[in-house]
Amino acid sequence: MIEESSGDLWFAALVVIFCLLLSAFFSAGETAFTGSSRSRMLVLERGGDKRAKLVNRLLEMRERFIGTVLIGNNIVNIGVSSFATSVLVAIFGHEGAIYATVLMSILVIVFAEVLPKTLAISSPETVSLALSRPMTWAVAFIGPLALAIERIVRLMLLPFGIRIGANTPILSASEEIRGQVALLHKEGGVAKVERDMLGGLLDLEDLTVSEVMVHRTKMRTINADLSSEEIVREVLSSPYTRMPLWRGSQENIVGVLHAKDLLRALDAVGGDASKLRVEAIALETWFVPDTTSLRDQLKAFLAKKTHFALVVDEYGEVMGLVTLEDILEEIVGDIKDEHDLSVQGVRPQPNGSVNVDGSVPIRDLNRAMDWNLPDEEATTIAGLVIHEAQTIPDTGQIFTFHGFRFQVLRKSRNRIMALRITPLALVRPRVE
Template sequence: MSEDHSVNLWFAALVVVFCLLLSAFFSAGETAFTGASRSRMLFLEKNGDIRAKLVNRLLNMRERFLGTALIGNNMVNIGVSAFTTSILVNLFGSEGALYATVFMSILVIVFAEVLPKTLAITSPDSAALLLSRPMSWVVAILGPLALMVERAVRLMLLPFGIRIGENTPILSASEEIRGQLDLLRKEGNVEKVERDMWGGLLDLQELSVSEVMVHRTKMRTINADLSSEEIVREVLASPYTRIPLWRGSQENIIGVLHAKDLLRALDMVSGDATKLKVEAIALESWFVPDTTSLRDQLKAFLAKKTHFALVVDEYGEVMGLVTLEDILEEIVGDIKDEHDLSVQGVRPQPNGSVNVDGSVPIRDLNRAMDWNLPDEEATTIAGLVIHEAQAIPDTGQIFTFHGFRFQVLRKSRNRIMALRITRLVPVGNKAD
């Protein structure tokens, strides 16, 4: 073998090693940038990290970046295969092509694909930051070629009615966040209570005040025609600080009496309740439509610096009341204090079933039992059973749907008062 021929072989070998390193670089870069946390990169950029700024810039031109990585990877893989074949053919003759195929398949798969991608996915944020500058140079060089390829692909797909870039966001931002929370919880990085809190926050826009309000049949109200002494006793006996006043009928709300205002006025008349003018003390009623979203109602509560409103339907009829606490409970869960009623309406049984009051909201039951019963068509568990049964069931009837068995335990007229719910899907196989 001549000296020049030997030099050429060594040069070809160096080119093969260099191409393998480039292929590993493209593979690691594609994996790292795809798996990098956008929120963390935005946070680092705001804190002055230049590398994070480069990462975000590349992610904002995602198609061009991926096209560049794909073109670069294929170019170097073709190059490394060609040079390796040339070397082995010179060494072993025609059989060298077969050796090159086997040898390069192992090298490319192990050292140019699996190894760099495994290292990158182990710590994608760090890898993306490390590769941000060289990857920016490569995109700047190969970007025009990637852009031409991208346009050619778009043109080829047009006859098939496929338009790249149109309607790309399949999931909304809230759905993506919710999916991430579910994934993190499965991986053990987020506790259930934290997932529920974030999920409740995301649900504020989707829920209306009618879904969380206290129904008018459960409202604690006071007849304004009672004597002042009787009204004071009613307020002191109530577990609530704000109580609607009505006159004539309970739907005719004329104001809201605050216990603190009543006690302050009572002190001003030296405790003589007969001298009180209750209606003058009462606050003006605030009525909100039943279709108001919880997010809008929360903003309204903050703007008016109050946290009590009466909910009315499209005809102006009072449907119930909603408080700031009702909205906060959708985020943090049930809030109880020493004056709250102790009845929760959810009573787990030794055999694994759960006795539930019909008025228990589906969302509260899902949170308490970590279930996933649908709440799109009904607010309460009784409403869900009636919706699914398409009828008002009788006591003792049993229904099976959504992986649960529902047995009606007690009924009063047309209302389901209590149910027994048994999960049919084994806990270890639950999908939620």
């Protein structure tokens, strides 16, 4: 056993402490930078925060940053362990290796791993901002070595057919946002209304106008061959401000009559409806394909500064109409005013079941009841039942799928008019 001077022992202790601080720096940096919010950092950078700019720059060179942290942390931990072992072996002989292993394991795990990572994960943005400058220096110094090692690893994996970076992310950006919002809602950070609004906004690209339009069987139109007095009465009795005009057949739309334009024209002729030329007042009809996405249609509405369009299929036949309000409702939910009809088609029952009109869109039902019925194969709840049953069911028939029991309450010819939907969790098993 070799005697060590007190000066040498103090020097050894200082080296160990310094190396532990470096290891803690790399551990905290890795956790803080990977756990910090990119959107928050972007906001801070746009606000003029230079530290946030450094953080974003490091996150953009993610591979070099991670490589720097791994190399730096391993060099420091291996170096301090070797140094501590040599010092303790010199003091205690061969038993010093055991002492060094136990002592350095405790010090590294507690002070260089668990403690800094716990502090970093509790406030990742604050820690990453504080470490932005020294981490930038570390990446500049160790980064070239990290890139060289990365190239060596890529070459070593080539014979096995593994190409790093060749795979694309599994989730798209919108799916990642949707998943994050769902997680925040589950944890209580985002209210249901906010979750639905964000989800509706993300869905605009995936939905088409045919999925939200008012079907032609429910369109309120006016026969252009009626007298001017009758047309004025039809417009005044309607809850809508825009009314399609048709002649000959309801599929032959010749224009769209706006209530305000009609009233201005009526005022111009001194209130004498017989002097009106309704078709001259009507606006030109705008037809859009049924495959148009809601995002594109919203942009088109804003560009044309109009709120109303007729939807046609590939043969040019009118399928229905879509309005700006229909698209906005996909984001904010139902928009009701004093002139809207109060019938929504969803009537919750005291026993937990829900009576639903067959024409109610699945998305509206999911939003109203916080359910998750699939809407990929059908738009309405009646369409979903027909799709799953693979037949047009009769009144009284009961089906079970997607965690719910569906009972057909009313049917008219080949149309399901009303259903009773009950979550299976509320259906009590029969006792024999």
